[in-house]
Amino acid sequence: MRGEEPALVEALRMRALPEGSCDKLLEFLRLYRNAVQMIVDKIWSIDGRLSKRKLHRLFYSNLVSMGFRAHHAKEVYVYAESLVESARSNGGRKPILRKLSARIDRYDYKLDLDTMTLALKLHSGYEAKLKLVSSSERVGKFRGWGNYELVVKYDGSGFWVSIYFRRAVKAVKPRTVMSIDLNFDNITLAVLTLDGRLAKLKRFRTPHRKVLTHRIWVERVQRRYPRSWRFIKSVRKAIDRHGERVKNISWGYAHKVGDLVAGLASKHSSIIVLEDLDKLRENNKRGREFNKRLGLWIYRRIQFCIEYEAKERNLEVVKINPRGTSSKCPRCGKKLAKNKHRILRCRKCGFVGDRDVIAVINLYKKYVSKYSRCGVSGVALNAPKPDENPSGVQRNRDDAMKTHLVI
Numbered sequence: 001m002r003g004e005e006p007a008l009v010e011a012l013r014m015r016a017l018p019e020g021s022c023d024k025l026l027e028f029l030r031l032y033r034n035a036v037q038m039i040v041d042k043i044w045s046i047d048g049r050l051s052k053r054k055l056h057r058l059f060y061s062n063l064v065s066m067g068f069r070a071h072h073a074k075e076v077y078v079y080a081e082s083l084v085e086s087a088r089s090n091g092g093r094k095p096i097l098r099k100l101s102a103r104i105d106r107y108d109y110k111l112d113l114d115t116m117t118l119a120l121k122l123h124s125g126y127e128a129k130l131k132l133v134s135s136s137e138r139v140g141k142f143r144g145w146g147n148y149e150l151v152v153k154y155d156g157s158g159f160w161v162s163i164y165f166r167r168a169v170k171a172v173k174p175r176t177v178m179s180i181d182l183n184f185d186n187i188t189l190a191v192l193t194l195d196g197r198l199a200k201l202k203r204f205r206t207p208h209r210k211v212l213t214h215r216i217w218v219e220r221v222q223r224r225y226p227r228s229w230r231f232i233k234s235v236r237k238a239i240d241r242h243g244e245r246v247k248n249i250s251w252g253y254a255h256k257v258g259d260l261v262a263g264l265a266s267k268h269s270s271i272i273v274l275e276d277l278d279k280l281r282e283n284n285k286r287g288r289e290f291n292k293r294l295g296l297w298i299y300r301r302i303q304f305c306i307e308y309e310a311k312e313r314n315l316e317v318v319k320i321n322p323r324g325t326s327s328k329c330p331r332c333g334k335k336l337a338k339n340k341h342r343i344l345r346c347r348k349c350g351f352v353g354d355r356d357v358i359a360v361i362n363l364y365k366k367y368v369s370k371y372s373r374c375g376v377s378g379v380a381l382n383a384p385k386p387d388e389n390p391s392g393v394q395r396n397r398d399d400a401m402k403t404h405l406v407i
């Protein structure tokens, strides 16, 4: 997968007060919701993913005849398809839309940050004008950014808009590659030069076990009161409290690690190589090492923060299919066998190494073989313990941990 041009995307969410009557805006939101539902109903029974072209052919003229503008129509069918797609991948039921919200393309609105006004183009030639409520400080940040899409919502008491802004960042020319492997207990990263010399190896502990404990507690309580937990105040409160903890721990950690990792990458002018988590479904790593009950959301959250912080520092991020990276020999490519706890061994060439370090080297190699012609040679590595400074790798009782890896 090609790395995207680094760009920062941020949403500005604020209250919006309609100038004059809001009848037409509400009418539009209802029409939009019904149109999305209609398409969801129709494509739910169709197997497989529909291309944009197919969606266009199936629904465009119908949507336009309902009064939608060209870009409304596109937003409606793309949104419907994404709802179906995500419901299917979660094994869920057909989505039923209740909330009033619409995604609007940048061709269908006019935004003026000086006067804080927003004009929306609605169905059948109608327009709605809204006054935006936000501090000039929050808004000022987005001057000079490009705005491209917005979401308008009605929550029963009033309207909200989230405007998406994007700023292109000029990528730093990478001098090194930083590959990152996310695991249940630790995050392992390696910084390697383009000719395969190791510049840094580091491990961070994760709080995932703590998060899992809170989760298990919640699940247990929900199982004990399967129908009633929502209605018993004390139980619901306790569940909320644990949920808050999970949120705080995971976001707090993700922000901290994102900042640390990107800071390090900036110091080494690295391009950051992450595992493409979408490709994990067919990968056996998920079943074994990733804890199924915790799910992938926690890894996505960490990746999100790493990417965000990297882009703030003008660093490029690429995602690589992690298939085989934790099971194949980085020297000869043969499947590795388990030697000891966390240690893998190659029966063909005798290579021995730490599981997570092998994963980061393989990610690095995959990246290099994909994006450059120069080969990788002479990587010498020692595996550090969590939070240990790898440049001064200490003596370790475990022989395999200090085995010299030469690939």
Ligand SMILES: [Zn+2]
Pocket: 329, 330, 331, 332, 333, 334, 346, 347, 348, 349, 350, 351
């Ligand atoms: Zn081998």
